[in-house]
Amino acid sequence: MIDTDKYEGHTEGEWMLDSRDWNWAINIFGNDGETIEANAILIQDAPKLLAEVKRSHGRLEVIEDFINDELRA
Numbered sequence: 001m002i003d004t005d006k007y008e009g010h011t012e013g014e015w016m017l018d019s020r021d022w023n024w025a026i027n028i029f030g031n032d033g034e035t036i037e038a039n040a041i042l043i044q045d046a047p048k049l050l051a052e053v054k055r056s057h058g059r060l061e062v063i064e065d066f067i068n069d070e071l072r073a
Helices: 024-029 033-072
Strands: none
Touching: none
């Protein structure tokens, strides 16, 4: 289980990455220390979060298959 409390204060919403506009850094990192730290941790942990989502989806598929098999029986 991942401790999501450490991401409290991150920039919410869609993050725009447009290399033609240097404001992308402010969109992602914000402009205060706490937001910058929370966003940096979130970015750093992105591979772990993606792996957890994939693992969870796999478990859900197994559960759904089991339920469907039981309902057909």
